[in-house]
Amino acid sequence: MTEPAAHHDEWVRRPAAAEQGTNCTAAQYAEMYARSMADSDGFWLEQAQRLDWSRQPTKAGDWRFDPVSIEWFVDGALNICHNAVDRHVAAGNGDRIALIFEPDDPAGEVRRITYADLQAEVIRMANTLKKMGVAKGDRVTIYMPMVPEGAFAMLACARIGAVHSVIFGGFSPEAIAGRVEDCASDWIVCADEGLRGGKTIPLKDNVDAALAKASVKAVLVVRHTGGDVAMTEGRDHWYHDLSQGVPGECPCEPMNAEDPLFILYTSGSTGKPKGVLHTTGGYAVWVETTFRYTFDYRPGEVFWCTADIGWVTGHSYVVYGPLQNGATALMFEGVPNHPDHDRFWATVAKHKVNIFYTAPTAIRALMREGAEPVNRHDLSSLRLLGSVGEPINPEAWRWYSETVGKGALPVVDTWWQTETGGVMITTLPGAHDMKPGSAGRPFFGISPQLVDGDGTVIADERTGGAASGNLVIDRSWPGQSRTVYGDHDRFVQTYFSTYPGKYFTGDGCRRDADGYYWITGRVDDVINVSGHRMGTAEVESALVLHDKVAEAAVVGFPHDIKGQGIYCYVTLNAGEEPGEELAAELRNQVRREIGPIASPDHLHFTPALPKTRSGKIMRRILRKIAENETGALGDTSTLAEPGVVDTLIEGRLNR
Numbered sequence: 001m002t003e004p005a006a007h008h009d010e011w012v013r014r015p016a017a018a019e020q021g022t023n024c025t026a027a028q029y030a031e032m033y034a035r036s037m038a039d040s041d042g043f044w045l046e047q048a049q050r051l052d053w054s055r056q057p058t059k060a061g062d063w064r065f066d067p068v069s070i071e072w073f074v075d076g077a078l079n080i081c082h083n084a085v086d087r088h089v090a091a092g093n094g095d096r097i098a099l100i101f102e103p104d105d106p107a108g109e110v111r112r113i114t115y116a117d118l119q120a121e122v123i124r125m126a127n128t129l130k131k132m133g134v135a136k137g138d139r140v141t142i143y144m145p146m147v148p149e150g151a152f153a154m155l156a157c158a159r160i161g162a163v164h165s166v167i168f169g170g171f172s173p174e175a176i177a178g179r180v181e182d183c184a185s186d187w188i189v190c191a192d193e194g195l196r197g198g199k200t201i202p203l204k205d206n207v208d209a210a211l212a213k214a215s216v217k218a219v220l221v222v223r224h225t226g227g228d229v230a231m232t233e234g235r236d237h238w239y240h241d242l243s244q245g246v247p248g249e250c251p252c253e254p255m256n257a258e259d260p261l262f263i264l265y266t267s268g269s270t271g272k273p274k275g276v277l278h279t280t281g282g283y284a285v286w287v288e289t290t291f292r293y294t295f296d297y298r299p300g301e302v303f304w305c306t307a308d309i310g311w312v313t314g315h316s317y318v319v320y321g322p323l324q325n326g327a328t329a330l331m332f333e334g335v336p337n338h339p340d341h342d343r344f345w346a347t348v349a350k351h352k353v354n355i356f357y358t359a360p361t362a363i364r365a366l367m368r369e370g371a372e373p374v375n376r377h378d379l380s381s382l383r384l385l386g387s388v389g390e391p392i393n394p395e396a397w398r399w400y401s402e403t404v405g406k407g408a409l410p411v412v413d414t415w416w417q418t419e420t421g422g423v424m425i426t427t428l429p430g431a432h433d434m435k436p437g438s439a440g441r442p443f444f445g446i447s448p449q450l451v452d453g454d455g456t457v458i459a460d461e462r463t464g465g466a467a468s469g470n471l472v473i474d475r476s477w478p479g480q481s482r483t484v485y486g487d488h489d490r491f492v493q494t495y496f497s498t499y500p501g502k503y504f505t506g507d508g509c510r511r512d513a514d515g516y517y518w519i520t521g522r523v524d525d526v527i528n529v530s531g532h533r534m535g536t537a538e539v540e541s542a543l544v545l546h547d548k549v550a551e552a553a554v555v556g557f558p559h560d561i562k563g564q565g566i567y568c569y570v571t572l573n574a575g576e577e578p579g580e581e582l583a584a585e586l587r588n589q590v591r592r593e594i595g596p597i598a599s600p601d602h603l604h605f606t607p608a609l610p611k612t613r614s615g616k617i618m619r620r621i622l623r624k625i626a627e628n629e630t631g632a633l634g635d636t637s638t639l640a641e642p643g644v645v646d647t648l649i650e651g652r653l654n655r
């Protein structure tokens with residue numbers, strides 16, 4: 001690909017305080033990273049020792065990428081719920097706080113759940129699931145707000161060996177139905193309603209609407225807001241009723257390391273969302289280890305990851321990572337700007353949060369409000385800041401570091417994906433200096449490479465050097481997804497066919513001469529809207545369902561707050577007229593099919609789309625027009641009808 005662009009990256013020295021008492025100095029990182037490459041088995045079997053296994057593994061990785069087959073710790077057996085909950089109680093730490101719940105309404109009731117409480121709650125949920133008929137291997141759909149019962153449900157599934165599939169509360173009934181059907185899930189756990197920024201989210205109503213299209217055996221409903229919801233006799237059960245009288249004990253099912261733990265649906269460049277499957281042993285070791293080192297976690301500290309449990313970040317760093325480390329994790333139900341723009345900072349001060357992990361889109365939105373809301377609060381408890389979900393622009397990084405961190409805290413910019421299970425590229429707080437905008441260095445066991453269009457390696461850890469290209473990973477790691485649920489061919493096709501023998505991330509990246517990686521964003525038809533992955537094809541499918549729409553093409557465009565916004569080009573059937581009313585219908589159509597997070601920012605009605613002679617839509621041109629870069633359209637000679645471009649530019653929305 002291209003030569004690395006000239007850049008002016010700036011070093012930010014790691015604070016001296018971050019080196020004191022760190023679990024990983026620069027020298028230790030170098031030594032541990034080298035060992036993780038040279039003796040992967042020895043390294044990972046050793047990391048795995050921090051967990052309890054009912055059968056010790058004797059081998060770590062057993063994998064190949066061509067043909068694709070991935071196993072880790074395959075002869076080991078363990079239960080991740082035991083590791084996240086029971087063993088801390090057994091070790092005498094039952095009084096430690098596992099979860100702090102901060103409700104949407106700041107005047108509402110804070111819940112502090114100790115590890116002993118958590119054990120009791122998870123057992124109650126697990127036995128209730130069993131009473132409903134859930135058995136080992138069954139898929140259980142969880143559609144919950146950010147309340148502790150969401151975590152209880154995940155852990156309860158893990159405890160009894162059921163496979164959870166958490167669906168973000170912002171997804172629509174259509175999306176629920178599709179996911180329930182895709183993994184043949186017979187069970188749903190939901191709440192009556194969710195609360196976000198003072199608004200109620202009709203979770204149970206959405207489930208009811210979904211179940212007009214898909215069917216399940218039973219729905220377990222947790223009462224949260226107390227709102228009025230319909231209960232279908234014989235199918236729906238209130239948790240507080242059904243859990244009456246369940247036994248107070250429930251053994252953790254010993255799981256083989258490669259038994260499935262969860263499915264999480266994520267968008268790709270084609271087709272409907274994929275059910276990314278993670279298994280038990282490798283994921284457990286990966287999130288325990290990445291949590292411990294990325295955040296340099298110290299016992300007693302309060303860790304706050306603002307992600308929803310409906311995303312992988314919530315799975316790995318609200319639930320499984322912190323709890324396996326015996327940490328105290330804050331669960332926040334609300335949003336950053338309710339009741340005011342200081343909510344994050346008020347919450348940090350209220351609960352004396354030590355480690356704060358959020359997304360660039362939130363940082364950018366809060367940056368707009370200036371320093372005043374931040375300075376209203378005493379943030380002296382903070383020791384470390386983290387970012388995840390999309391590239392963080394250096395300006396936002398600096399604001400985060402200086403205004404929130406008072407220039408005194410390490411900032412970790414963690415690059416990873418649903419498919420990677422946990423953090424892959426980051427600086428480690430006590431080991432690395434930082435560069436605003438760069439994720440940093442590979443985590444232990446991670447071997448990133450930059451390849452050109454032909455798959456030739458142009459920079460990696462062995463050769464060193466600076467280059468830009470597509471980011472691939474050339475060896476497996478414990479937290480790697482094993483397959484797409486029910487469609488292994490799609491797994492192979494999506495991740496291993498572009499560059500045979502390597503895992504293709506879908507991201508572009510630059511490696512600089514210091515070995516720091518700079519993620520430049522997706523190189524496929526996936527866009528990242530407020531840190532949420534969205535396939536442009538999904539939005540297009542939703543648009544063309546409207547009977548007035550002939551064709552749709554969706555691209556991302558730079559958006560100040562969201563990172564990327566959704567720009568939709570739409571052509572209409574003959575005789576149909578564009579207008580505000582139709583635009584509103586189309587927006588609603590997308591919200592109904594996917595959810596509010598996929599709402600188009602711009603609808604651009606056009607008589608035609610630019611196509612090649614073979615009929616391929618030229619998205620490159622559409623992207624440029626959406627970006628207002630109409631002077632740099634590049635080669636348009638392969639267009640079937642070059643005039644289309646002028647029409648598009650004329651019709652371009654004034655932004």
Ligand code: 6R9
Binds near residue numbers: 312388413531532
């Ligand atoms: C954890 C998560 C994955 C995609 C990924 C990349 C982008 C995530 C990033 C980042 C730059 C970071 N991404 N973290 N880009 N710097 N620190 O977000 O998973 O929802 O699957 O999204 O997000 O493009 O490929 P997921």
